[in-house]
Amino acid sequence: MPSAFFHPFGNPAQPEEELINLVRAEGSTVWDDQGKAYIDGLASLWLCQIGHGRRDMVDAITTQMESLITYNTFPPFTNDVAARAADAVAEVSPMPEGRVFFGCSGSEAIDTALKIARLVQQRRGNHDKQIIIKRTRGYHGTNYGGTSAQGIAPNREGWGDLVPHFLEVPADDLEAMASIFVDQGDKVAAVLTEPLQGAGGVFQPPDGYLQGLRRLCDDNDALLIHDEVINGFGRTGEWFGSQTYGVVPDLITFAKGVTSGYMPVSGVIIGRPVADELEAQNEMVRTGYTYSGHPSCMAAVLKNIEIIREEGLVQRANHIGEQISGALAALRADGAIEGYDGRAGVWGVELGDREATPVRDRMLELGVIARPVYSRLAICPPLVITDEEIGQMMDVMAQALEDTA
Numbered sequence: 001m002p003s004a005f006f007h008p009f010g011n012p013a014q015p016e017e018e019l020i021n022l023v024r025a026e027g028s029t030v031w032d033d034q035g036k037a038y039i040d041g042l043a044s045l046w047l048c049q050i051g052h053g054r055r056d057m058v059d060a061i062t063t064q065m066e067s068l069i070t071y072n073t074f075p076p077f078t079n080d081v082a083a084r085a086a087d088a089v090a091e092v093s094p095m096p097e098g099r100v101f102f103g104c105s106g107s108e109a110i111d112t113a114l115k116i117a118r119l120v121q122q123r124r125g126n127h128d129k130q131i132i133i134k135r136t137r138g139y140h141g142t143n144y145g146g147t148s149a150q151g152i153a154p155n156r157e158g159w160g161d162l163v164p165h166f167l168e169v170p171a172d173d174l175e176a177m178a179s180i181f182v183d184q185g186d187k188v189a190a191v192l193t194e195p196l197q198g199a200g201g202v203f204q205p206p207d208g209y210l211q212g213l214r215r216l217c218d219d220n221d222a223l224l225i226h227d228e229v230i231n232g233f234g235r236t237g238e239w240f241g242s243q244t245y246g247v248v249p250d251l252i253t254f255a256k257g258v259t260s261g262y263m264p265v266s267g268v269i270i271g272r273p274v275a276d277e278l279e280a281q282n283e284m285v286r287t288g289y290t291y292s293g294h295p296s297c298m299a300a301v302l303k304n305i306e307i308i309r310e311e312g313l314v315q316r317a318n319h320i321g322e323q324i325s326g327a328l329a330a331l332r333a334d335g336a337i338e339g340y341d342g343r344a345g346v347w348g349v350e351l352g353d354r355e356a357t358p359v360r361d362r363m364l365e366l367g368v369i370a371r372p373v374y375s376r377l378a379i380c381p382p383l384v385i386t387d388e389e390i391g392q393m394m395d396v397m398a399q400a401l402e403d404t405a
């Protein structure tokens with residue numbers, strides 16, 4: 001009897017027995033039901049900054065659960081832990097004076113940010129400003145807004161009509177972006193981009209690119225939205241990618257690393273200028289979720305930020321980056337890979353005309369988890385990974401490249 005479980009991004013015909021059944025995780029290692037250990041080279045799915053299986057996180061969450069496990073935060077209700085979590089997120093962000101909305105998934109954060117961007121334009125009286133410009137290779141989740149914003153074409157296909165007024169430009173082409181503003185600047189509500197593009201294969205922005213987007217948005221009364229669902233919480237060597245690349249947007253979406261995945265939390269940081277507008281309007285913003293500000297989840301946010309800070313994991317990400325880039329430079333010098341891009345705790349390895357899936361499969365056999373994206377292999381380990389584990393991970397990659405050549 002097949003299991004009822006319908007997997008995300010899965011083929012419903014695939015038998016459950018073909019999948020790797022994970023039963024335990026600790027630090028940067030996960031174990032399957034056969035007792036086999038894997039180095040988690042992807043931090044689950046780009047998210048487990050503080051490592052797996054931490055008793056201090058379990059304690060923080062269960063302590064909260066002993067008083068108030070769950071309650072909604074629709075007015076007239078609130079809870080202190082949500083207020084403190086919002087302050088903690090704002091404090092480490094490039095918008096410390098901003099406001100913080102909470103959801104559960106990156107997809108919820110994206111859809112909320114898109115709605116806020118359009119709402120702001122509507123309330124400014126810019127009724128024609130509805131276009132959202134997005135980049136190829138961008139991944140922005142799978143709700144209808146995020147699906148419409150996808151820069152990975154196959155993820156947009158087959159769902160019927162998507163949300164209107166989304167325009168896509170080639171990922172690194174600032175001129176293409178500028179020409180949309182020349183033609184239709186009076187209709188652009190916002191530009192949506194990841195600072196470092198993650199799920200699309202790991203690509204840093206070209207020098208000056210994000211600054212160029214900021215200028216175009218400023219000149220055309222459009223909002224700049226940074227999707228930091230992967231970038232945020234130390235992954236790119238600063239708390240947020242916006243800080244790494246030196247550009248302050250109007251809205252930031254976050255998820256994943258905000259709790260290292262211990263509880264499902266996401267959100268939108270609303271910069272002070274936009275927050276000022278919304279506060280001055282003194283009017284309800286009719287969006288939000290049953291679990292926005294869920295107290296048990298908020299306890300995980302607070303503890304996770306505390307751990308990242310106390311253990312210096314943002315700085316540690318830069319150290320990890322030096323180790324990984326050193327190994328990748330050697331692989332490229334040997335001709336084993338075509339190139340690589342990335343920063344700190346997130347890297348994409350370009351295999352040229354080779355598919356990455358067979359290499360990933362061989363790495364799994366050898367006990368390391370990585371993620372194939374067409375001809376690229378992504379790695380994004382927990383920020384607590386040891387130097388020895390990085391060495392093992394990169395040795396396994398080298399071996400798998402050789403075995404599958």
Ligand SMILES: Cc1ncc(COP(=O)(O)O)c(C=O)c1O
Pocket residue numbers: 104105106107108110139140141142194198199227228229230255256
């Ligand atoms: C940049 C980015 N935005 C949004 C999402 C969607 O997040 P979720 O899967 O939690 O809905 C992801 C997920 O990988 C992401 O990488």
